[in-house]
Amino acid sequence: MAAEVLLRAVGLRKSFPGRHGERVEVLRGVDLALRPGEQVAVVGRSGSGKSTLLNLLGGLDRADAGELWFGDLCLTRASRRALARFRGRQLGFVFQTFNLIAGLTAWENVLLAAHYVGRAGDEVDGAARALMDRLSVAGRADHHPSALSGGEQQRVAFCRAVLNDPAIILADEPTGNLDEENAAVILHELSARAGAGAAVVLVTHSHDLARTADRVLHLTDGRLADSLP
């Protein structure tokens, strides 16, 4: 029997204003079912709407139409507070450009994820330490992002994304700005998280990278098409 669906998107549509005031429809009815432990790659050409889809799935943007369900919670109709709680407790977002907060150290950036869900204390500190240790950035804990390499920043950002053991990890071109060695570290960690039961959605240009996923979804003309990796 198939595992219970963790995140379900039904007919998601999203458009943006064009240069001349017209609406440019990027997503034209996306359907998606995501199960625990599943690693899904979304591929498509530049501008096809991959990042837009990821933003909608993560509650970072609102769809024009369609529904998005996390278990029994309809995210498209959820209050701002419920959405914030969902993002904090259930979601880990890995950005292509890392998006660390410049004014905070690596350690503070990692702990920020716990801060917003009200977690504090030795247990969280220990988890953060262990994560940073495993990703070889513990020695850089007191440094600000500007003093870190791209690979280090992405590893710190990954620690921040997974500190709360999210049920869903959304990774937007997570290796796009990394060398092979750092890319391998991040991919290995994503696979490990999927192995531990998290659902992982990976947006990428790279077909090699996509092949590491359980499922590859092609985003074409604003719709997703399933294919084997």
Added chain:
Amino acid sequence: MRAPGGVRRLRRLWPRGYGFAVGGIAVGIAGLVALGALAERISRFIEGGHRFVLGQISVAGAGIGSGAGFTAGGLLPARALSAIGGVPGVQTVQAQVMLPFNPGTSELFTVNQELVLGLDLTVPGPNRNYPTYPIARGRFLRADDRGAVVVGADFAAAHRLQIGDRLRIGARDFTVVGVMERLLTAPDRFALVSLEDGRDLWLALDPMLRTVFAGGGPVARADLNTGAAVGWADGVEPDALADRIRREVPDLNVATPGEVGRQLAASTVFFRWLLGGVAGIGLLIGGLSLSNTVAASTFERIRDFGIRQALGASDAALLGEVVRESLTVSLAGGVLGVALAVGGGKLADVRAAQAGQQLFLFTGRLLGGVFVFAAALGTIAGVYATTRVLRLPPAEAIRRGG
């Protein structure tokens, strides 16, 4: 690896990267405080004048006179003083001689004119609001003093006078026996002498009076008064008493406290508008600088807010952080601005004191008001900017700030 306790520490973080904002706020607050202190100084001067004239009934003789009394008029003869003393309700009548310290000064330039005030020290001070002149150094005049002078704080500063120094008034030398506390109003520029010394100075300064007085006419030395301060008994209504004096004693110019207060209010209406304008400009400059800086600092963090929302920050959590940071930054800017203004003002006043002036008055209500203003406006500006940013979806905030 750093020590544990990081999350707790996050709550105490000084908002980094706000140095420029604090500096910008400080400049605005310094302007506000400086203008406010100028306004306070002018306000204290006007209030002090009001307190003085409302504390006594000022009387002069009929005519236009030649002295510089509180009330315009001619000589106030001894018989008039005696008659005033007999009006029911009058408690004290203090004969006075008021003269310009520098008789060459035009009446056009009398706003800050230095005055010599001769007082009849055999009677208690009649002014209810200034029954005595507070002394900072030395002592006040005694009834039998001759050739002794007590000077106001600005007068002493302008002439660099210390206790025991000699002060030349007209053609006579006086010994400084006391320096008054700074009252921030007219007596700061007074030189107080005994009534007899005042009469001598008046005679020496005014050839016409000397001629009249030497002619053996009806004018006696006891008639040489430019005016008198009249004090009232407890429970007596001063304006009604002034009217009664006017009715019962002929040939007087009597200024009722209420009337003088109205005249003073009318004559200072320009200053009151000026004060309002100064305060308004100060609030505008300080307020715009502060709110603009805080709002701009918040808008600059648009990407930060998007990232924090992606990490689970609720609107309330972000607003709480912004309020805390806005308060911290506004108050830090406020403290720095107040320090700049007070430091600069004190330096300017050191210079101004050499001319017997004080330009700034940094009162508790001004400084307290500035901190409340800074905290309130900074918070409002921060919350306003944050609510604007929060209207954006987190993805859009991250994209715009990227």
